[in-house]
Amino acid sequence: MNNKFDVIIVGGGVTGTALTYILSRYTNVKRILLLEKNSGVAEVNSHPMNNAQTSHDGGTETNYDLEHALHVKEAAVMLRRYIESKADPMLFQKRHRMVLGIGENEVATLKRRYEDFKKFYPDLFLADRNKLCAIEPKIIEGRDLREPVCALVSNDGYIVNYQLLSQSFVSDAKKINSELEILFNVTVKSICRKGDDFVVETDKGAFKSKTTAFAAGSYSLFFAQELGYGTHYALLPVAGSFYSGGALLRGKVYRVQIPGMPFAAIHGDPDILNLSDTRFGPTTKPLPLMERHRYRTIFDFLKLPLISLKGFVSLTKILMNKQILNYVIKHFLYDLPIIGRALFLKEVRPIVPTIRYGDLKLRRGAGGIRPQIVDLRIKALQMGDVTIVGDKCIFNTTPSPGASVCLSNAKRDARRIVEFLGKDFVFDQDNLNRDLS
Ligand SMILES: Cc1cc2nc3c(=O)[nH]c(=O)nc-3n(C[C@H](O)[C@H](O)[C@H](O)COP(=O)(O)OP(=O)(O)OC[C@H]3O[C@@H](n4cnc5c(N)ncnc54)[C@H](O)[C@@H]3O)c2cc1C
Secondary structure (H helix, E strand, O other): OOOEEEEEEEOOOHHHHHHHHHHHHHEOOOOEEEEOOOOOOOOOOOOOOOOOOEOOOOOOOOOOOHHHHHHHHHHHHHHHHHHHHHOOOOOEEEEEEEEEEEHHHHHHHHHHHHHHHOOOOOOEEEEOHHHHHHHOHHHHOOOOOOOOEEEEEEEEEEEEOHHHHHHHHHHHHHHHOOOOEEEOOOOEEEEEEEOOEEEEEEOOEEEEEEEEEEOOOHHHHHHHHHOOOOOOEEEEEEEOOOEEOOOOOOOEEEEOOOOOOOOOOOEEEEEOOEEEEEEEEOOOEEOOOOOOOOHHHHHHHOOOOOOOHHHHHHHHHHHHOHHHHHHHHHHHHOOOOOHHHHHHHHHHOOOOOOOOHHHOEEOOOOOOEEEEEEEOOOOEEEOOOEEEEEOOEEEEEOOOOOOOOHHHHHHHHHHHHHHHHOOOOOEOHHHHHHHHO
16 A cells, blocks of 8 residues: 555556556556556456457448448557557467458449548458458358459458457567565555545555556446446447357458448457467347356446346337347357257358368357447447546446557557656657557
């Protein structure tokens, strides 16, 4: 308690470790404490078993318009410059990433997107049936010859192990910053203000700081609300499961986004942990848990405002959209034994027409939870990540593509922390631009 930190960061996933790195490397904020409740970094959503391992850059994400795509691209460049500097094949693999259009409408959508995007994404190209046959043969094998098909492809696709990335951030930060303290197996229980300071209560005692940054996934909202911030938000945890399909795809194959659907369609890609296995997913299944497969976290979920009249009304309004309701029901069924696999097969066949029932295997214990925020004022889902900024404190909830934008979020938050701390603290924008922009 006598030890007062400049900043306490709660959560050692890719968001918290990226902030630890950026602060250590590009600011003179040195008295940093990182608290993580698990015994290592990135064991929740940033673990490679739990997310889709994609570095999104907006080019092939058909649910992003150009403006949003370019914003994500800027963040993707930072991530890619960092990982490229490591040249570690376990950390990332460069493969193609594509969005596949099936049928006349989707093919036309992709052709239009190509025209609008090509100036800003020179890596993108259109691949017709013949080209696809060479690039990704399993997409074309067994496909009806009359079916119009094409893909918008980038050879700058990255498969990233975000857990190794988190380890790399921490190891680099430690080399630069001898005052950095990282404590594992420490669970934050509550937070309060004492005068100007924050007191962070944990199961191993209390810690004091001038500023705090929560990068604790779903729990960030929980602690924000404890301090009275973001009380108009509720949390809708959306779990995503994956199926294994064997050695099928060489790169990342996404589908054109269903118009009006807030959740990404199922895609297929090689697993960075075993490149000869293709994963299909993630599914979309709301679950009353703060963290996937950790059933005790239901008690914390029940304390959040989705369990209230306003929350109930918001959820009903979201699910009254028939398209969303049908989608969610269908995705619930995918986790069921036997029938789930048969239904999921229908979802995967548009990507790999020759795949058989016996090829698919549900990955038990895999898949994380996307902490989607519900704005209770407008009774609607907020897409993308939500950051709540309070008096000298920041709270990040990070659904997809939170991992892709971790360094850009860290840059933004490091700047804020420097401002919170006052005139003795500086942010080295020039060096950051030189290294990562
Ligand atoms: C199915 C799925 C697919 C996805 N695919 C992609 C993708 O392809 N590309 C992409 O960019 N993003 C993807 N995402 C999103 C991405 O995984 C997350 O945005 C990212 O991992 C979030 O990182 P984080 O550090 O904020 O959270 P996490 O990795 O969840 O880390 C939060 C940390 O906080 C710790 N913590 C929580 N509470 C406490 C407490 N009280 N005390 C101490 N520590 C605490 C946890 O133990 C955990 O280590 C996907 C997510 C899911 C679920």
